Amino acid sequence: MNSKINFIQPEYLHSGHYACPGCGAALAVRYLARALGPDLVVVITASCWSIIAGMPPLSALKCPILHCPFPSAGAVGSGLRRGLDLRGKHSTTVLVLAGDGGTFDIGLQALSGAAQRNENFIFVCYDNEAYMNTGIQTSSATPFGAHTTTAPYPLFKKGAKKDIMHIMAAHGIPYAATATVAFPGDLEQKFRRARQIEGFRFIHILSPCPPGWGADSADTVELSRLAVETGFFPLMEIFEGGAPVLTYRPEKRVPLEQYLKLQRRFRPLELQQIETLQQGVDEEWERLLKAAGPV
Amino acid sequence: MNGEQILEMEKIYLNVVPSTANKTGEWRLLTPTRKEKISPCRQGCPLGGEIPAWLNAIKRNNWAEAWEIMQRKNPFPAITGQVCFHPCTAECNRRNLDEAINIPAMERALGLWRLQNCRPAAPPRRVEGKIAVVGSGPAGLSCAYYLNRAGYRVTVIERAPVAGGLLALGIPSYRLPREILQQELQLLQEEGVQFVLNCSVGRDMEISRLYDDYDQVFLATGAALSRMPSLPGVKLNGVWSALDFLQQVNLGRTLEIQNPVAVVGGGNAAIDAARSAMRIKGIDRVTVLYRRTKEEMPADPEEVAAAAAEGVQFVFNVTPRELKGEQGRLVEAILNRSHTSGEKLIIDRDTELRIYCKTLIFAVGQERDWSVFGTLHREIRLCAGGDLISGPAAVPQAIQAGRIAAEALAAQLEGKPGPDPSPPESGAVTFEELHLAAWPGLAARGRQEDPSAEAERCLGCGTCNSCGICYLFCPDVAVTPDQGRYLFDLNFCKGCGICARECPARALMMEGGW
Ligand SMILES: Cc1cc2nc3c(=O)[nH]c(=O)nc-3n(C[C@H](O)[C@H](O)[C@H](O)COP(=O)(O)OP(=O)(O)OC[C@H]3O[C@@H](n4cnc5c(N)ncnc54)[C@H](O)[C@@H]3O)c2cc1C
Ligand code: SF4
Ligand code: SF4
Ligand code: SF4
Numbered sequence: 001m002n003s004k005i006n007f008i009q010p011e012y013l014h015s016g017h018y019a020c021p022g023c024g025a026a027l028a029v030r031y032l033a034r035a036l037g038p039d040l041v042v043v044i045t046a047s048c049w050s051i052i053a054g055m056p057p058l059s060a061l062k063c064p065i066l067h068c069p070f071p072s073a074g075a076v077g078s079g080l081r082r083g084l085d086l087r088g089k090h091s092t093t094v095l096v097l098a099g100d101g102g103t104f105d106i107g108l109q110a111l112s113g114a115a116q117r118n119e120n121f122i123f124v125c126y127d128n129e130a131y132m133n134t135g136i137q138t139s140s141a142t143p144f145g146a147h148t149t150t151a152p153y154p155l156f157k158k159g160a161k162k163d164i165m166h167i168m169a170a171h172g173i174p175y176a177a178t179a180t181v182a183f184p185g186d187l188e189q190k191f192r193r194a195r196q197i198e199g200f201r202f203i204h205i206l207s208p209c210p211p212g213w214g215a216d217s218a219d220t221v222e223l224s225r226l227a228v229e230t231g232f233f234p235l236m237e238i239f240e241g242g243a244p245v246l247t248y249r250p251e252k253r254v255p256l257e258q259y260l261k262l263q264r265r266f267r268p269l270e271l272q273q274i275e276t277l278q279q280g281v282d283e284e285w286e287r288l289l290k291a292a293g294p295v
Numbered sequence: 296m297n298g299e300q301i302l303e304m305e306k307i308y309l310n311v312v313p314s315t316a317n318k319t320g321e322w323r324l325l326t327p328t329r330k331e332k333i334s335p336c337r338q339g340c341p342l343g344g345e346i347p348a349w350l351n352a353i354k355r356n357n358w359a360e361a362w363e364i365m366q367r368k369n370p371f372p373a374i375t376g377q378v379c380f381h382p383c384t385a386e387c388n389r390r391n392l393d394e395a396i397n398i399p400a401m402e403r404a405l406g407l408w409r410l411q412n413c414r415p416a417a418p419p420r421r422v423e424g425k426i427a428v429v430g431s432g433p434a435g436l437s438c439a440y441y442l443n444r445a446g447y448r449v450t451v452i453e454r455a456p457v458a459g460g461l462l463a464l465g466i467p468s469y470r471l472p473r474e475i476l477q478q479e480l481q482l483l484q485e486e487g488v489q490f491v492l493n494c495s496v497g498r499d500m501e502i503s504r505l506y507d508d509y510d511q512v513f514l515a516t517g518a519a520l521s522r523m524p525s526l527p528g529v530k531l532n533g534v535w536s537a538l539d540f541l542q543q544v545n546l547g548r549t550l551e552i553q554n555p556v557a558v559v560g561g562g563n564a565a566i567d568a569a570r571s572a573m574r575i576k577g578i579d580r581v582t583v584l585y586r587r588t589k590e591e592m593p594a595d596p597e598e599v600a601a602a603a604a605e606g607v608q609f610v611f612n613v614t615p616r617e618l619k620g621e622q623g624r625l626v627e628a629i630l631n632r633s634h635t636s637g638e639k640l641i642i643d644r645d646t647e648l649r650i651y652c653k654t655l656i657f658a659v660g661q662e663r664d665w666s667v668f669g670t671l672h673r674e675i676r677l678c679a680g681g682d683l684i685s686g687p688a689a690v691p692q693a694i695q696a697g698r699i700a701a702e703a704l705a706a707q708l709e710g711k712p713g714p715d716p717s718p719p720e721s722g723a724v725t726f727e728e729l730h731l732a733a734w735p736g737l738a739a740r741g742r743q744e745d746p747s748a749e750a751e752r753c754l755g756c757g758t759c760n761s762c763g764i765c766y767l768f769c770p771d772v773a774v775t776p777d778q779g780r781y782l783f784d785l786n787f788c789k790g791c792g793i794c795a796r797e798c799p800a801r802a803l804m805m806e807g808g809w
Contacts, residue, residue, distance in 0.1 A: 005735050005736065005767070007763040007766060007767050007776075008763070008766075008776050011772050013772055014313045014314045014315050014772070015314070015315050015319070015771050015772045015773055015784065015786070015787035016313070016314035016315045016316060016317035016318065016319050016771075016787055017314050017317075017319070017771070018314075018317070018319075019770060019771075020789075021322065021323075021770075021789035021790055021791035021792075022770060022789075022791030022792070022793055023770050023791075024770070026770040026771070027768070027770040030770065030772065054314045054317070056311070057310055057311050057312045058311075058312050058313070058314045058316060058317060059311045059312070059313065059314060060313075060314040062313075181768075184735070184767060184768075185735050185736075210791075216792070217791040217792055217793070218791060218792030218793055218795065218796040218805070219796065220770070220791070220793055221733070221768050221793055221796070221797050222796060222797075225732065225733075
């Protein structure tokens, strides 16, 4: 089902933010801020969250925010951490918030550099699987089969989603994890754990986007849940680039079609392509189970 | 960065305005609304008790609120918690997870809380209108409770020397401790209900007088007249009807009952008579004789098991044919074998069994009590309810009848239309319809001793159970926890609908407009 969670905790996300109704990214940041607490500085790279956070003087977060250019999140996070350390603010957590564009594509080199240097901050990718803020353009996080404004219906994205967890694990960073909004207990626990760890920490959050995915805004949590229950987005942790540890194991994986059919972006898919996708998920799941070893 | 610049940055940060200045509620097209759907327990409850709602209040440890909800449908939970056969739990959705909610125990706990904590409160205001209630069984008491609360002056007229109807004279005290009944009656009295005992309407007083002296009359004289079979020997000494027998026991009279005792019947009254007989000094051989099989017994299985545990014997598939006596006193009963075929009872007249018994109690049926009419020969407008109208039913049905009668009589006095006799809602929320996948930490967990912990097990099934899922999953932090309740802040709710989709109890709906 879902790991235990203390529902009522101090909230650091204000109401009145600029996210669309049913935004998964807003929920993701609500939970991670609950887990990290008030001693936090957030670096936001160009993404939906540049808007959601609000134009100064308005702010949706009860902590300082530093907005930065698209490719620079990894570098700005590194600099901010060192600056705070110079001022003796070692306990303050630096969190970099980037979308999939700012992580998988445009931000990848600065991210890789920071990870390789083992800079001491948390890098969060809230992944809504396309450039949503600029109008739903394909990114390398867009899954096979989804249509976007750069792959308009009846076209669809042909390549597979980039495996960012593999890439980050290959850097041998102390901590990498996946999380998603239907499992807030699991998500919050991962952030609390990340906070205790020194060095570079990477957390990949699948964040359903109702307008970008062509989904009902009410289905955000359901989609996030189905992504996990189908095995499309496994919940895991990787320490020091080692074997993945699954933090949640569906009792019986739900057919992928249930996940796809709630999203109009997958509408161009023929039955056969859905089967291919299902096969891909099955193989990846088997591989993951093998790599994770016996539980 | 030099010092001045840093200062400058901190100043900017300090001047930040929270985004709550931005009323995103204006974006909303649909609004989350609590829309209660009926739960299986509520559908099963004969008086339509709002079970998940008062359980929720107990979960939040708000007993005063729980009582307020309870008394809307059931003013005597301390009594029903003891004697109701709780059809509510039979359908409880929680069974599919572990075990049905212990509704009777919770009802009892709330009833006792009320008896201990609620000082008698006179009705908020008195209104014009005097009402006579004939019969002080649960139907009459419930009617009196509601009319008194509405401000009317209520007088309950009772034939017996004690009030309570079958609660006092039928149901044995080991099942309903009499202190509870006494406390309920006392509260009613202290809140202003008048009781006139030892007055049999139709005999001691003409019913037509009531219509002269009172503005409205409610008749709830029950169906507690015993039906005796026409067998040779029923007039012998030692032959009883269950109702007379229980009445004598309940009035504390010493009875001339001799061992061995046979009880004829298979309903709850038969079991009550058998168990009550067992409790009489010197009686230790009690046998229940039932004409059909054990499986066909209408009595509550728990009661049957309790009787057996106390040493009551059972003989099935027998029907008495004749009672034999010596010097006017019963000594044995002659029985035939009998069994069910289809709907019918087949009695095998060729078989003959004899059972030695000095006492025989017939619990084979009850007749409605129309004695109130006496020698009436005037046209009256009749308002009646409880067993008198339904035939022998049960306590919650009688309470329900009393409440509906109170509403109808008050409406008549106020010149308003009466209560809507719409049939009870159908289509209770099923276990499959609940969205339990959304509920973190929900796990199988059997019944709990602590009432608040037990109430927490309730899934709500169409009524908010205060699980907080709507709060947890709102991307706009637009659901506010308030002492265990969850309120929607429409200043900020964008109407995404996640809360309604995720609500495990299915208690929310998105409605058009703001
Ligand atoms: C032995 C027995 C055990 C039972 N056990 C249970 C149980 O465990 N649970 C359950 O839910 N139900 C039980 N029942 C059924 C339940 O008691 C009745 O359905 C319920 O009491 C009916 O309520 P009532 O108010 O309609 O009538 P009653 O309770 O019968 O009350 C009628 C009252 O009217 C009075 N009255 C009658 N005529 C006159 C008159 N002319 N003038 C003045 N007063 C008059 C009577 O004295 C009596 O007090 C039991 C019944 C019996 C017989
Ligand atoms: S879980 Fe609660 S609301 Fe649902 S049937 Fe049981 S008692 Fe009633
Ligand atoms: S989600 Fe829980 S707290 Fe919210 S309305 Fe539904 S039952 Fe009540
Ligand atoms: S989840 Fe929040 S924003 Fe969405 S409809 Fe419910 S209260 Fe409104």
